[in-house]
Amino acid sequence: MAQSTAETLKTTPLVERHIAAGGRMVPFGGYNLPVQYPTGIMAEHKWTREFAGLFDVSHMGPSFLTLNSPSGDAEADHAAIAAIIEPLICGDIAGLKSGQIRYTLLLNETGGALDDLMVARSPLFGGSLYIVVNAGTKDGDFARIAAAAGDKAKLTRADGDNALLALQGPEAVNVMAQIAPGAVDLGFMQYAPFDFAGQKIIVARSGYTGEDGFEILVPNANATALWDALLADDRVKPIGLGARDSLRLEAGLPLYGHDLNETISPIEAGLGFAVSKRRREAADFPGASRILAEREGGLSRVRVGLIVEGAPAREGAEILDASGTAIGVVTSGGFAPSLGKAIALGFVPPSHAANGTLLQVSVRGRSQSAQVVETPFVPHRYFRKPKAS
């Protein structure tokens, strides 16, 4: 049984490395990936917060959207490519600087999130965007973007031919300095191409842990060489999907399909920052009427962070008010290794969303205390370049 499942799973170029390192392989997003290595989730999580963790995130969906007939005027070409993607999302892409990355949401007509994604403006050419979407939604996302592009632009998938690695943690920058020295000059949410072993790699200063770090697109042929070169540094250890999830949960970052789905709007999800000012003022994105009304306070539910006393409250656990009335549900929950206690993300009415509000969660039929707290649970430590004076 397990065998027939394994046959239908895709592998990444690093599968042999994961197995050799003792990775416990599990199906995730259609790929065979390590949930943990022998030291376990707790040790991997703490290592990433203290030093640097290396993740294989090749299951995700990197791609490039490029104008078919660029004019050669970089600004005009950028405006033209931005005009293709913007009707699908709520982010200001026209306003991106060269090499700048923006976190945004792909929306349906009722303002629900079809995905959360990164869209970046090429640092080299006008009329080209680097787009990275989630594994579980990538086929649908790419079809939607390609349809919007029509004959004006071409969407080129970069999954399959490339691996995507994430190097995350306070030592990540010192490790990258040895691999691609120029990458240390990137600020948070900037990317650029660099050379590694004679081939181009694309390095973004971004991630999903709340730490400083990099996400690196590398051609399959060089993927194991880069993986090995990064791990040759004793500040770096390989980290599995289990710690990736506990790290992102502590960082208060949503997991698509859990904390975000096609019924949840950016405002409900606490992602109002991803609705760019220019787009808001123009009200020119899918579901704008709902999202703008919610922004003015017309909300029935909102995402909160909870510190949970006792057993972890997992996805699906009911959230109750202090008197025991059901008011919401946990969408992600677990144990926070950095805090030594259980935390959760969930949705409650705005009347119960203020920081400090005492609530309860139902775990195996028993009520446990929970308190609304600000997210991130663990402060972000992104590297933001000082603004040029």
Next chain:
Amino acid sequence: MTTKFTPDHEYIRVEGATGIVGITPYAQDALGDIVFVELPSVGKVLKKGDEAAVVESVKAASEIYAPVAGTVTEVNDALTGNPGLINSDPENEGWIYKIAIADAGEIDGLLDDAAYADLTK
């Protein structure tokens, strides 16, 4: 002193009329870092196969079933402050609860060392 096993990876170490119940080294390794243990109440009457306790790893919750029928006589309170004892020493300091065995005959129906070793090969 005999130790017997269930196919669900609980062990029961029989000392006279009392059984000491925990999870096997194989089970703790499969679950990974244990972060929370929900212990049964002392005095709780269990049928064979009843849910007796819950151990939670970073990722998931797993039920621990009663290997035999009986009454809970003692629980390992040390696990409340230090659930990781189940990882570091599952068969000794990481025991979960003690049970007054209702029917010694049920012990014979469990797996012995060799049968359990076969199961986890």
